[in-house]
Amino acid sequence: MIQIQQEWWRGAVIYQVYPRSFADSNGDGVGDLPGLLGKLPYIASLGVDAVWISPFFKSPMKDFGYDVADHREVDPLFGSLADFDAVLHRAHELGLKVIIDQVLSHTSASHAWFKESRENKNNPKADWYIWADAKADGTAPNNWLSIFGGPAWTWDTRRCQYYLHNFLSSQPDLNFHHPAVQDAILAEIRFWLDRGVDGFRFDACNFHFHDQQLRSNPPADSHDVKTVSRDNPYGFQSHIYDKSQPENLPFLKRIRRLLNEYGAMSVGEVGDDDSLKIMAQYTEGGNKLHMAYSFNLLTSDCTAAYIRQQIEDLESHIGDGWGCWSIGNHDVMRVLSRWGKNTAHPRFSRSMLAMLLSLRGSACLWQGDELALAEAEIAFEQLQDPYGIAMWPEFKGRDGCRTPMPWQHDAIGAGFTSGKPWLPIPASHQERAVSLQDTDAASTLNFNRQFISWRKSQPILQYGDIKLLDCPEPVLAFTRHYLGETWLCAFNLSESAAVFAFPDGELEALSGHGLSGAKAENGRISFDHWGALIARIKG
Structure with a gap:
């Protein structure tokens, strides 16, 4: 079969690493960049094209790195810039592209930009975030909700105004309508391009802009259960004013022009009532995102009819755009539990991998799914995730999929750490540790290696x-x-x-x-x- 030369990211398999749960080098119970460095040969052995590294930037860790306090600094918990450079260099030696998370829509409340913005209404960064006066009765400017529960507005006594946060109150939203904010964000992206990264995963990339009139959202015709859990009131609204605004398209074009200077790529996370349509808008024309993925296969519905509908809907919209599929990540229950109901049959995980990698588009794999790990049961007293703590007990949060990687079946801390891991490691995970599966030709881990390698030699599955x-x-x-x-x-x-x-x-x-x-x-x-x-x- 003749193969037409394609961009490397088309049909690529991307392996997601959550650094704090991957490998701990210093025994503090939290994974870090030196730990990741030592495990890069393992990732390369899977045959994947790229590694996506979740946030490792300086942060108070209210949302475990997705609340960035400094976009250009590595948090000491994870190491240093020199450690990141070592990871980048070694990954390239192993033939792996490196994609890093960029959280652009919001920052941490401890970011220097927000500290200055909240001081008063007249400082140079006063309008860098979304501030609004209270209604006459003192209530919030509109009915917008936070994904993590409650109103999306928090009162600030310094400015005597509300500020917007689509996530935690400690994650204020930037005002992308301000040209200086766009310029500043592009400068942060350029910083990492200059260091040599191959691409970015843009978190919540349809949240950059908001309706400047601050109009309230209308009720949803049906509860959105793709983006949030059924018990979350966020799904009660039709989110037509608080995200996915048309102004985002020109900004994404600015990002693309910057990436093109370096030959770098992008994949955007889209969470929306009609996310497949937004994915198409954001990737069509070759002048915005290179590809995007949604939560549509991260739900509990795994019927053939549902999955077929998601694929057909995307194909009907995508045109010359490009999708990226995922059935597991750091935000949702592990697929073995969510779709497989914890089945003990090894064929489930293998067939799901094959299905994912047979779809048109690229694919993101979540760390540990190659071992067929089930969702970990975490007691309320052990929860770390603020989302889970707020929504307990109907929604237990994201800790169950974020537990540390089990490397060694007979080691304390499963070979992840010599100390106490930040989240408990279930005994059932140690029974599926890398050390047991690595040399077992019939293991799920080795099936992943075999199938990914085979697929790489089949252009029909990558591009057809x-x-x-x-x-x-x-x-x-x-x-x-x-x-x-x-x-x-x-x-x-x-x-x-x-x-x-x-x-x-x-x-x-x-x-x-x-x-x-x-x-x-x-x-x-x-x-x-x-x-x-x-x-x-x-x-």
Whole structure:
């Protein structure tokens, strides 16, 4: 098969590292950059194209790094700029691209910009954040809500005004309508480009701008359960004024022009009532984000009909844009628990990886999913996540997916730390430690390595067109087409046996990918539980 040269990020597999939970080098119980440095060969052994490093910047850690106090400094908890440079250099030696998180929509309340802004209404940075007077009765300017619970406005006694925060009250939102704010943010991005990073994951990238008239949001026609949990009142509103404003498009173009100077790429996180449409807007035309991902496959719904609808909706909007799919990250319950209901059958995690990497687009993998880790049960007294503490007990927060990586099955701290880990490590995780799976040819870890390596040699899965097929539950099936060749990708998304009739051509099962649990005969595919099939369509 002839392969057309493509940009490296198209069809790329990106491995997300949450530094505080990856590897601890100094025994303080928190992962750090030197710890990550030592584990880069492991990441490279997975065959992924890039490593995405979640925030490691100076921060009071109210939201564990997503509240940045200085965009250009490494928090001492994680190491130093020299440590980051060492990670960058070693990653490049290993053939890994390095993508870092950039939290642009807001800062920490301890950031120097906000400290100056809140002093009075006349200082040079007075309008760098979103300030508003109270209503006549003293209440907040409008009905906007914080994703983390409660109003999105907090009263400040210095200015006798409210300031906006879409997340924690300690995460004030920047005012991107101010040209100086845009310039300052672009300078922060350039700082890391000058150090040699290959790209950025832009956090909450549709939150940069707000409605300048501060109009209240109307009620939602239906509760949004993709972006937030069902018990969160944030989902009661239609968020047409507090995010995803049209002014964001010109700003994203400014970012793209800067990235183009360095040949760097971007992937944006989009959380919105209609996130697939926003993803398309933000990636079309080749002049804004390179790609974007949403929460649409990070929900509890794993029916074939739902997943098919998400793919078809994105394809109907995306045009010449590019998507990036994810079924797990640092904000949601682990996929083995969320979709697999903690099944003990190893085929679940393998088929889900194959499904994800067979979709059109790029993909982000969450650390530990390659080990088939389940969501950890964290007692209320052990919770660290402010989101979980606020929403307990119906929503237990994000700590259950953020527990430290189990490296060594028979070591204290599972080889993650020599001290007390910042979150407990379940015994069930130690039983799936890297040390046990690394040399086991039949392990889930080695299946990940095998499948990712195989996919890398199949341009049809990286770049080909996609067409969804009509299937009965619980089967998800689609074709991929590239340079005159067509493949069928079919997955049983349940623990029960299933059958799918495929009369549209003779199937030639492909080898080398390690998938199992499905057999094609006479136009009929029979699946065992969680079975998967990738086959060439002949004729």
